[in-house]
Amino acid sequence: MTTSIVTGAAGFIGSNLVDALLDRGDRVIGIDQFNSYYDPSQKRRNIAHLDGNDAFELIEGTIEKLDWVSLLKDVDVVYHQAAQAGVRASWGEGFKDYTARNITATQLILEAAKVTPTLKRLVYASTSSIYGDAETLPTSEKLCPKPVSPYGITKLAAEQMCWLYHRNFNVPVTALRYFTVYGPRQRPDMAFHKFFKAALENGTIPIYGDGLQTRDFTFVADAVAANLQAAEAPGAIGEMFNIGGGSRVVLNEVLDTIDAIVGQPIKRDYQGRAMGDARHTAADVSKAKEILGYQPKVSLKEGLAKEWDWIQQFYS
Numbered sequence: 110m111t112t113s114i115v116t117g118a119a120g121f122i123g124s125n126l127v128d129a130l131l132d133r134g135d136r137v138i139g140i141d142q143f144n145s146y147y148d149p150s151q152k153r154r155n156i157a158h159l160d161g162n163d164a165f166e167l168i169e170g171t172i173e174k175l176d177w178v179s180l181l182k183d184v185d186v187v188y189h190q191a192a193q194a195g196v197r198a199s200w201g202e203g204f205k206d207y208t209a210r211n212i213t214a215t216q217l218i219l220e221a222a223k224v225t226p227t228l229k230r231l232v233y234a235s236t237s238s239i240y241g242d243a244e245t246l247p248t249s250e251k252l253c254p255k256p257v258s259p260y261g262i263t264k265l266a267a268e269q270m271c272w273l274y275h276r277n278f279n280v281p282v283t284a285l286r287y288f289t290v291y292g293p294r295q296r297p298d299m300a301f302h303k304f305f306k307a308a309l310e311n312g313t314i315p316i317y318g319d320g321l322q323t324r325d326f327t328f329v330a331d332a333v334a335a336n337l338q339a340a341e342a343p344g345a346i347g348e349m350f351n352i353g354g355g356s357r358v359v360l361n362e363v364l365d366t367i368d369a370i371v372g373q374p375i376k377r378d379y380q381g382r383a384m385g386d387a388r389h390t391a392a393d394v395s396k397a398k399e400i401l402g403y404q405p406k407v408s409l410k411e412g413l414a415k416e417w418d419w420i421q422q423f424y425s
Contacts, residue, residue: 117191119152172214177221199260223278258385292329293419328407353392
């Protein structure tokens with residue numbers, strides 16, 4: 110039986126990943142801080158169905174305060190999903206949380222990983238935010254990262270830390286650069302969650318900029334599949350991979366699709382562009398397809414319908 114650790118196990122992507130690992134028969138140790146970045150009760154609901162599952166162990170704690178050498182004993186794979194997320198909140202006073210939870214926490218795990226002989230893979234959850242305003246679309250992993258937010262800088266720093274430990278200590282690291290993941294259990298500060306909640310409450314959604322910005326949206330099940338592939342593909346060690354949904358979409362067109370799914374137009378409030386938001390993102394996923402066998406399967410319309418179903422249940 111494979112033993113896996115998932116950090117951020119009660120979060121959006123982490124909890125979906127835990128379910129997939131348990132479904133295939135892994136023993137899973139989930140680690141989550143349950144901090145107050147958003148309501149911890151949502152995170153507890155994400156994993157409430159795992160109560161009593163003998164194959165799942167939950168450890169509540171701050172990554173920086175845990176004994177990682179002991180935790181990693183006999184562990185095969187670490188999926189490091191935990192991070193201080195959010196571009197807009199990374200400016201100002203909150204930046205110290207980003208350095209602690211994104212950089213320092215990752216370095217501590219890597220320090221323990223270098224003395225863990227059983228460890229076959231450490232999959233690090235990176236982000237398309239490291240690219241910033243990419244000049245080449247779709248963007249390949251060969252493009253030099255130029256983050257435009259403090260969040261992006263801390264995620265890039267942690268990714269670079271991974272490569273240092275790989276080169277110097279042979280830590281078997283691979284990194285996945287997620288492009289705007291969405292779907293059931295999405296954080297309440299993320300756009301689609303806000304949009305669907307506004308539809309339920311007949312509210313107004315803020316649109317930062319003119320709505321003509323484009324994004325590559327990735328359904329959460331596809332991101333989870335990429336993690337499972339990255340943990341096993343022989344050629345993945347020491348490599349980074351873009352994980353996108355396979356198509357670049359204009360935000361206003363996405364909003365029209367959401368209007369159609371919920372059956373009514375959502376009121377939109379166009380505001381100034383937010384600092385740190387990239388204008389356009391598009392993932393070149395050819396490397397992930399070649400080495401991981403990655404193939405996004407869920408279309409944006411199908412994925413949005415799944416998230417809408419979840420939102421209605423969540424707020425019922």
